[in-house]
Amino acid sequence: MFRTAYRGAMGRPRKFDEHDVLVAVRRQFNETGYHGTSVEDLSRATGLSKGSLYGAFGDKDALFRRVFEEYCENSDQSAAVRVEGPEEQALDRLRAWLTAPEGCPDRRGCFLAKTTAELAWEDDAIAARSLAAYETLLESCRLLVEQAQRAGHIDPTADPTALGGLVLATHRGLEALLKAGVDTKTLNRITDAAIDSIALQPKRASA
Amino acid sequence: MFRTAYRGAMGRPRKFDEHDVLVAVRRQFNETGYHGTSVEDLSRATGLSKGSLYGAFGDKDALFRRVFEEYCENSDQSAAVRVEGPEEQALDRLRAWLTAPEGCPDRRGCFLAKTTAELAWEDDAIAARSLAAYETLLESCRLLVEQAQRAGHIDPTADPTALGGLVLATHRGLEALLKAGVDTKTLNRITDAAIDSIALQPKRASA
DNA sequence: CGCGGTTCTGAACATGGGTTCCAGAAAGTT
DNA sequence: AACTTTCTGGAACCCATGTTCAGAACCGCG
Numbered sequence: 001m002f003r004t005a006y007r008g009a010m011g012r013p014r015k016f017d018e019h020d021v022l023v024a025v026r027r028q029f030n031e032t033g034y035h036g037t038s039v040e041d042l043s044r045a046t047g048l049s050k051g052s053l054y055g056a057f058g059d060k061d062a063l064f065r066r067v068f069e070e071y072c073e074n075s076d077q078s079a080a081v082r083v084e085g086p087e088e089q090a091l092d093r094l095r096a097w098l099t100a101p102e103g104c105p106d107r108r109g110c111f112l113a114k115t116t117a118e119l120a121w122e123d124d125a126i127a128a129r130s131l132a133a134y135e136t137l138l139e140s141c142r143l144l145v146e147q148a149q150r151a152g153h154i155d156p157t158a159d160p161t162a163l164g165g166l167v168l169a170t171h172r173g174l175e176a177l178l179k180a181g182v183d184t185k186t187l188n189r190i191t192d193a194a195i196d197s198i199a200l201q202p203k204r205a206s207a
Numbered sequence: 208m209f210r211t212a213y214r215g216a217m218g219r220p221r222k223f224d225e226h227d228v229l230v231a232v233r234r235q236f237n238e239t240g241y242h243g244t245s246v247e248d249l250s251r252a253t254g255l256s257k258g259s260l261y262g263a264f265g266d267k268d269a270l271f272r273r274v275f276e277e278y279c280e281n282s283d284q285s286a287a288v289r290v291e292g293p294e295e296q297a298l299d300r301l302r303a304w305l306t307a308p309e310g311c312p313d314r315r316g317c318f319l320a321k322t323t324a325e326l327a328w329e330d331d332a333i334a335a336r337s338l339a340a341y342e343t344l345l346e347s348c349r350l351l352v353e354q355a356q357r358a359g360h361i362d363p364t365a366d367p368t369a370l371g372g373l374v375l376a377t378h379r380g381l382e383a384l385l386k387a388g389v390d391t392k393t394l395n396r397i398t399d400a401a402i403d404s405i406a407l408q409p410k411r412a413s414a
Numbered sequence: 415c416g417c418g419g420t421t422c423t424g425a426a427c428a429t430g431g432g433t434t435c436c437a438g439a440a441a442g443t444t
Numbered sequence: 445a446a447c448t449t450t451c452t453g454g455a456a457c458c459c460a461t462g463t464t465c466a467g468a469a470c471c472g473c474g
Contacts, residue, residue: 012441012450035242038431049453050433056451060432218420219470245461256423257463263421267462 018056021046026067034064034119068126225263228253233274241271241326275333 028037028045039060043050057063119126235244235252246267250257264270326333 012439012452015440015451039433040431043453049451051435051454052452054433217472218418219422221421222470246463247461258423258465259421261463 014056016046016048016052021048021056022067022070025063026071029064029067065126221263223253223255223259228255228263229274229277232270233278236271236274272333 024046025042028042031037032041039050039053042053042060042063046053048056053063057066231253232249235249238244239248246257246260249260249267249270253260255263260270264273
């Protein structure tokens with residue numbers, strides 16, 4: 001009856017680790033999508049009963065948002081890598097976002113991209129938050145593109161933000177390819193080519 | 208009982224045009240997604256009662272597949288544009304796929320991209336078919352990339368198919384940007400930049 | 415006009431899945 | 445050990461939505 005009671009008796013403490021549960025939940029959502037996972041599935045994945053899930057996190061929607069939000073924040077932070085020089089930093093950020101260890105299905109940014117693709121239909125808030133999380137990345141792109149323009153590698157009349165958007169767009173699409181069965185190695189190769197083509201090495205002269 | 212009867216009595220004729228209905232259905236799916244549209248919605252959108260829809264097209268899934276398949280075939284055909292020269296042709300195809308008239312929400316390939324994004328989770332067949340429909344486009348990309356490699360604009364060790372995939376990926380991502388509120392004009396500018404960057408004008412020397 | 419045949423329609427049905435609820439177990443505190 | 449509080453699990457509830465069905469409407473023909 002008292003949510004934060006401080007009376008004499010303390011009551012039973014939690015048996016599960018909240019963080020572990022959230023990880024399991026994210027993994028499940030990541031695997032089968034929002035609509036594709038029932039609360040039953042989540043119960044199985046976490047080892048908690050439905051009742052416990054509801055008691056601890058509220059309904060399915062709230063649970064998803066919790067996981068989603070946490071993931072976004074995580075992404076925001078992981079995007080803030082320290083390397084010397086703004087360009088190097090930006091490039092590094094880009095790589096960190098786009099590439100993934102071979103065979104690893106939980107590539108960075110994946111959950112974000114996938115859920116956004118699925119839920120942008122019905123939930124503008126999620127779409128917006130997801131995009132916001134990409135903003136750091138976008139900013140990196142802008143920086144790189146500007147630099148490339150100064151160096152003369154890209155048409156100077158092009159809009160840096162727009163080109164940054166292209167990279168973002170590419171990332172979204174990469175997930176689709178992954179889903180379609182393209183292996184991680186190939187994906188990374190594509191990614192590298194993309195980074196190269198936008199960001200800026202002078203093209204080789206010939207074969 | 209007899210689907211194609213040729214007996215004396217002809218029975219009550221259809222009151223609707225099948226094609227018009229399918230267009231309305233596609234529009235609705237395109238607007239609110241598969242999960243986001245109820246059969247009730249479809250009924251409202253088409254002006255037909257639920258029963259009629261079921262009688263004419265089968266269940267919701269079948270109806271979607273019908274629309275989807277038709278759209279894919281349409282896309283396959285529209286990808287076969289005639290221009291002189293294979294490179295010109297490929298480039299034209301690419302533009303036809305990626306760009307859209309300003310402010311037009313029903314841009315080419317849109318329905319395909321969106322539904323794939325939503326349903327690839329749960330239906331591999333749809334994901335595969337969608338990708339197959341993109342194949343002509345992919346082939347065009349491959350062609351362009353090979354040409355670019357011969358001309359020395361792209362690293363010759365890169366895999367042309369992979370780079371083609373990049374363009375496909377980009378297209379998928381563009382839809383996301385559109386959804387996120389980026390206006391069509393900007394999108395087209397991004398697209399042009401993408402086409403330019405892959406396809407191959409030698410970069411300008413400086414500003 | 416009646417009759418076979420087909421289509422149209424809205425109400426009724428079925429079901430999957432999110433949510434609630436309660437009885438009992440478990441863990442602190444005194 | 446008793447008491448208090450919280451956790452737990454699963455049965456029960458509720459509702460949205462896909463699907464079916466019985467009857468009305470409509471057509472051409474004899």
